[in-house]
Amino acid sequence: xxxxxxxKYSAEHKTAPAIEAPQWEELNEARTRLHKLGLVGxxxxxxxxxxxxxxxxxxxxxxxxxxxxxxxxxxxxxxxLVKSFDIARNHVVSFGPVQASSESMTHGAVYRFCPGxxxxxxxxxxxxxxxxxxDDFPAxxxxxxxxxxxxxxxxxxxxxxxxxxxxxxxxAGHEEGIIAYGADIQKALSLILELYNKYGG
Numbered sequence: 001x002x003x004x005x006x007x008k009y010s011a012e013h014k015t016a017p018a019i020e021a022p023q024w025e026e027l028n029e030a031r032t033r034l035h036k037l038g039l040v041g042x043x044x045x046x047x048x049x050x051x052x053x054x055x056x057x058x059x060x061x062x063x064x065x066x067x068x069x070x071x072x073x074x075x076x077x078x079x080x081l082v083k084s085f086d087i088a089r090n091h092v093v094s095f096g097p098v099q100a101s102s103e104s105m106t107h108g109a110v111y112r113f114c115p116g117x118x119x120x121x122x123x124x125x126x127x128x129x130x131x132x133x134x135d136d137f138p139a140x141x142x143x144x145x146x147x148x149x150x151x152x153x154x155x156x157x158x159x160x161x162x163x164x165x166x167x168x169x170x171x172a173g174h175e176e177g178i179i180a181y182g183a184d185i186q187k188a189l190s191l192i193l194e195l196y197n198k199y200g201g
């Protein structure tokens with residue numbers, strides 16, 4: 001998992017009080033459930049994996065912070081607000097107690113390409129990843145590597161091609177990586193649980 005989990009985008013982060021978004025508690029409950037299932041967490045080498053976000057307004061979204069994977073339950077201070085992002089420049093502007101997750105650009109691309117999406121969940125699971133590839137689920141290109149503008153664009157365009165406000169995509173170039181998204185938090189969570197129940201953790 002070399003280089004996985006590390007922030008690769010150029011960050012413009014301003015330390016600020018946490019944003020109390022209306023959907024924060026529901027988002028955090030979903031994240032806690034995913035952590036219990038091992039779909040969000042930390043690898044033995046200390047690198048965290050998995051994150052969760054919800055649209056705040058326009059293209060702004062709240063997202064779990066980088067290096068929070070080891071925590072079983074997050075607090076409001078473990079989330080930040082992504083104010084803007086530039087995929088071509090691989091640049092993210094965020095505000096909050098912590099810096100935005102390493103996968104923020106991919107979340108942002110899905111929100112940009114799919115206006116009806118209000119929650120994006122990114123998990124890691126070898127069983128689900130392999131099963132989705134085997135069963136020909138929609139996939140971001142294998143040459144779109146973790147932490148690059150290419151993977152963000154690939155995921156966003158894949159979601160746009162599906163043409164719905166919900167979906168499940170395997171990130172073929174990001175080992176074990178899967179995203180699901182929906183019009184609300186519960187729909188996105190249900191799509192992840194559907195994959196977990198089908199393929200196992």
